[in-house]
Amino acid sequence: MNPSKKVFDNILQAIGNTPLIRLNRVAQDIPCPVYAKVEYFNPGHSTKDRMALKMIEDAERDGRLKPGGTIIECTSGNTGMGLALAAAVKGYKLICTMNDKQSKEKMDILRAMGAEIYVCPTNVPPEHPDSYYSVARRLNQQIPNSFFPNQYDNLSNRQAHYETTGPEIWEQTEGKITHFVVGVGTGGTISGVAKYLKEKNPDIKIWGADTYGSVFKKYHETGIFDNNEIYSYITEGIGEDILPANVDFSLIDLFEKVTDRDGALLARELAKKEGLFLGYSAGSAFGVVRQLKHLLKPTDLVVVLFHDHGSRYVGKIYNDDWMRERGFLPQNNKVAKDFVDRHSRLPLLRIGVGEPVSNAIRLMRKYSISQLPVVKDDTFIGSLDERTLLDALIEDPSAVDRLAGELMRKPFPIVEATTPVEEFRQLFTADCGAVLVHLGDGEYHIITRNDLIAQLG
Structure with a gap:
């Protein structure tokens, strides 16, 4: 055995002392050195291990958590994992309430660690009885010998980072750190680290990452809790619709909002350019x-702190289909086939040149579509759209009985499956709201203006 290798009595002793790693390729346009405090080196793969253990040990010390007890916590997943480690080692039962926007991977991992999961709706206010905050409190009241850590308001959270994370960063940078950057959710990490660093050097700047749909930035700048700032967002682990007691706004120099799309793309960039497989x-x-x-x-x-590991987001930000559905992927390399893949298994709706206009209206209504190609002997010879039909019917209600060939306009342009988006999107004009894609073997499908917006928006 290597005598320099430290031997631990249990997994909890492996928490902390995570590495500081310089960012290189992603930081080429940054005018100064940027280092990452990579917290997925904790055994639970996130920075939350630190405060989860601290909350448990403080509760044991003052009698709030007794042997054989049940820990109940509302979590986005990472705190739950830290609590699961402590519960496994110390013999407690764990119940986690989570909102339904959290990744399936997080829930599956917690279940594998022995936790019981309650999934709660995201789009309800914190005081709603079905919110994950309220459900945790209710279970705590109902279950004997249970302990609700409440990571948002439990100041052991930020104390953990004051005692461990802050000193580690100060020592690793030999006191040269000038800026600390971290996402803000419960506020424990930013406030605990900030308190320690500012005691060492009051000139160190503390920057918090916020997300659109969260109240932090406006509240910090104006002192106003604005409900109009609150709306649903996709980013996990940062931002809040409440003001946790752990957020010490006096220690934070500024908040900066980052979009859901940018956060996802930058996480992927960090993986590809730095080999760091990180969370959202x-x-x-x-x-x-x-x-x-x-x-x-x-x-x-x-120094920018990276909270957790990318394994919990494989089905989300590291899944191209998930990213594409939300319009997050760059579109530079897209071709026509990419825009029809999801519905290419369905038949292309069309109408014959000799069919009555009423048939076209029936198809549009039944399938919620706005345009149709007109065919004669399997050849596309024209098109009908809802604007053309509406104009005709307003002028003459009996036009419903006319033939499609009498009202049709020019046929939709036809492009090949490999036609780049940069080329075929120019075919969309005020008079043309769709193009047809030739998929080979006589098969065609349609790209509408709405399809284009959905993919490129």
Whole structure:
């Protein structure tokens, strides 16, 4: 055995002392060194291991958590994992309430660690009885010998980072750190680290990553809790519709919002360029550095904390279909086939030149479509759209009995499956709302203006 290798009595002793890693390729346009505090090296693969253990040990110490007890927590997944480690080692039962936007991977991992999961709706206010906050509190009241850590308001959360994460960063940078950047959810990480670092050097800047749909940025800047700032968002682990007690706004110099799309794309970029397979909020945190690089000088040293591991987001930000459905993937390399793949198994609806217009209206209504190709002997010779039909019917209601060939307009342009989007999107005009895609073997499908917007928006 290597005598320099440290031996642990249990998995909890492996928490902390995570590495600081310089970012290179992704940070080429940043005027100063940028280092990542990579928290997925914790045994539970996130920074939440630190505060989960601290909350449990403090509760054991003051009697709030007794032997054989049940831990009940509302979590986005990572705190639940940290609590699961502690529960497994110490012999507690664990119940986690989670909102339904969290990844399936997080839920599956928690179940594998022995946790019981309650999935709650995301789009309800915190005080709603079905919110994951309310469900956790209710279970805590109903279950004897249970403990509700409440990571949002339990100050052991930020104390854990004051005692461990902050000192590690200070020592690893030899006190040269000038900026600390991190995503803000419960506020424990940013507030605990900020308190320690500012005690060492009050000039260190603390930047928090927020997301659109969260109240933090506006509240920090104005002191106003604006309900109009609250709406559903996709990014996991940062942003809130409440003000957790752990967020010490006086220690934070600024908040910067990063879009759902940018956070996802930057996480993928970090994987491809730095070999760091990270969670969603890591992309958002690095997005703050990118967006505020004009505030940095060559003499600065930035540390950005990356919360967790990408394995919990394989079905989301690292899944091309999931990304494409939300319009997050760059469209530069898309071809016509990409726009019809999801519905190419369905037949192309069309109408014969000799059919009455009433048949076209029936098809449009039944399938919620707005345009149809007109065919004669399997050849596309024209097109009908809802605007043409509406104009005709307003002028003459009896037009419903006319033939499609009498009202049709020019046929839709036809492109090949491999035609780049840059070429065929130019075919969409005020008079042309669709193109046909030749898929080979006499098969065709349609790309409408709505399909284009959905993919490129």
